[in-house]
Amino acid sequence: MKHSWWKESVVYQIYPRSFMDSNGDGIGDIQGIILKLDYLKELGIDTIWLSPVYESPNDDNGYDISNYHKIMDEFGTMEDWEELLHQVHMRDMKLIMDLVVNHTSDEHEWFVQAKSSKDNPYRDYYIWRDPKEDGSEPNNWASNFGGSAWEYNEQTEDYYLHLFSKKQPDLNWENEKLRDEIFSMMKWWLDKGIDGFRMDVINFISKGEGLPNGEIQPGRPYASGSRHYRNGPKIHHYLREMNQKVLSHYDLMTVGEMPGVTPDQAKEYTGEDRNELNMVFQFEHVGLDNGPNGKWDLKPLDLMELKQSLSRWQYALGESGWNSLYFNNHDQPRSLSRFGNDGKYRMESAKMLATLLHMMKGTPYVYQGEELGMTNVAFESIDSYKDIETLQAYTELKEQGFSEEEVMKSIHHKSRDNARTPMQWNAEEYAGFSISEPWLAVNPNYTSINAEAEMANEASIFHYYKQLIQLRRQNDLIVYGSYQLILEEEPEIFAYVRTYQGKKLLVICNFYKGEPTFKLPRDINFMTKQLLLSNYKVDEQMSISEFSMQPYEARVYLLN
Structure with missing residues (x-):
């Protein structure tokens, strides 16, 4: 398997509106990002993924672009952006931009x-x-x-x-002239010196011939047409053309957001001989807590399902293609509240989830605030929410007869605004994000959960993320080693082994607050063991063949 910088990177996603406000208007901006680059360098980040900063009427927070060659006034100017790129590169980091070309704004x-x-x-x-x-x-x-x-x-x-808001009309990729316009816009940004693209819903760009009807579910006015526009008939043709005309001429990282993609399809998109993309974002694992009626229908995550899902992707892309590793982004609720325990075991479960993900094979993505253990927010009134998807769900669920209490419970668990509350920098008013009231309210727990407090505490989630990132940088085994799930039937423990050039990495995570017994499978042989990381104090002399685990405990051993 080829070595590449993007395989060895840890990526940090910035949602500009909520990251840092430099001019006191309550909206994060590009100069605010520049102010915090040393913080990201301290964390150990290699690559920054910037959510859209292009000109936009903001119907969907910048994912509705009205001019691909201009910067949104609220965020600053093109000069600000050029300074950002310069400052990122000066710190030996890379910058990838969001590419939104399934649709534009209706104001384009x-x-x-x-x-x-x-x-x-x-x-x-x-x-x-x-x-x-x-x-x-x-x-x-x-x-x-x-x-x-x-x-x-x-x-x-x-x-x-419009597959999204009515202010986001879909582009017609059948039109060669349009494709050439998009490719020349991509070159324009690449020639400015960016290091790659994250591509928004890129597997939606090829629509099925004739746009046939979808199947309507009982009680719903419209059908999901997704099987007619996800991974459509010409998708590989379009991506190979994009690669041939644009991507192959630069040393880039590309990741395609692809709802509904399967492991076999991902191999086709990311195989090294396929000349399409480096990796995809898939959604299988973040759909496991959706009930039969979709994301607002809540059900608890089943660890056995999570093991099967993540392992299926690890195995499928083990030799060909590449995985992206994430639990959080701007479209997902906070994973700590969702899959961990954001109360008594906030620190332990945040560290456990990070260990589980970062020790896998693939490129890890950290979403802003994840490294601080930021949590979901539970605004009391729907009036505090800004996300278009959340507001439409509120109206539709109420129309379907659900009570205010039921609807708000779903929104508290799943709203995209959980990820979009302002970054919590310190315990001052508005969490140090701004000197005036932010565009979206700050999570009230900022007085105890913030970057200043985390950085001052050696045992914090921030310092643990720093260690995880450092470990990956020092060990090719973590980047390139093969993956093997162990203790498949164990209902509370997620454990796996990574193997590379005669060395083994043993990763053991207790996913819940119980105290299950870990038993090492007999076929894992080693002469020496070294504890690389743990979220509890561990007696390094103790045997690892069998031991009782503490709530949300995580350990990583190097076996020789």
């Missing part, structure tokens, strides 16, 4: 032109269909944010497709 000049008349030169940059005879939508697809995936355009008396 292309769409303003396209909707004006049927013979406009930009018309074919988007996906248009005539109404049915009764005037209704061309098919029954639901938008991923609720409601229909079609919006009527008065000027041309037909509908355009």
Whole structure:
């Protein structure tokens, strides 16, 4: 397997609106990021992934882009961005940008032109269909944010497709001229010196021929059309063309966000001889606590399912392709509240979850605040939430007859705003994020959970993340070693072995607050053992063949 810088990286995702406000308007900005680069360097980060900072009306917090070549006023100027890139590179770090090309904003000049008349030169940059005879939508697809995936355009008396908000019309990748526009925009950013792209819902860009109806679930007005637009018929053609015309000319890291992708499909997207992408973000493991009716239907995570899911991906991409490792991002609730224990065992469970993930094979992603043990927020009123998906879910769930209490419980668990509350820098007002009231309220626990307190405490979650990142940097075994799940049937312990050049890494995680007994499988032989990391004090002389584990305990041993 080839060695590459992006395989050896640890990536830190910045959600600019919530990271650091430098000018006191309550909104995070680019100069704020520059102020905190030394903090990221101290943590050990190699690569920063910047969520969108392009010009946008902010219907979906910047994922609705109105100009790919401009910076959003709230975030600063192109000069600010260029200074950021310079400062990142000066610290020997890399910067990857978000590439959002499944859709634009409806305020993008292309769409303003396209909707004006049927013979406009930009018309074919988007996906248009005539109404049915009764005037209704061309098919029954639901938008991923609720409601229909079609919006009527008065000027041309037909509908355009939007798989997300109606202010996010989908681009027509069948149009070669459009593809060339996108490729030249990508080159424009790469020539400025960026180090790669995270590609938003990139497996949605090829729609199924004829856009056929989806199957409607009982009680729902619209159908998920996802099988007709995820991993569509021309997706590999488009990605290979992108690679050939753009990506292959630079030393880059590329990761494609791909809802609904399977391990076998991921191999096709990321195989080294395939010339498409380096890795994908898949969603299987973060869907395991969804009930039968989707993400707002809560069910507890089953550890056995998590083991099977993560292991299936480790095995599938073990020899060909590459995994991205994450529990958190801007679209997911805080993993500590979701899969760990954000009360009595906050420190222990945060460290355990980090150990479980960072010792696997793949590139780990840290989402801002994860390294501090930031938690979900439970705003009392829906009026405190800003996320478009959350607000639409609130309306739809209430219409379906769920009580206020039931709906708010789901939102407290699953809202994307859990990840978007401002970064908690210190115990001062507004958590040191801003000197004025932030765009989204701060989690009230900032007085005890913040970067200043974490950095001052050697036993903190922050310092533990630092150790994890350092270990990966020092050990090729952690980056390139093969993976093997052990104790498959053990209901409370997630343990696995990594093997590389005659050395073994043994990773043992107690996933719950019980005290199960760990028993080392007999076929794991070693002469010497060295404890590399643990989230409790451990007697290093004690035998590891059998021992009782403490709540949320994690240990990593090097075996020779």
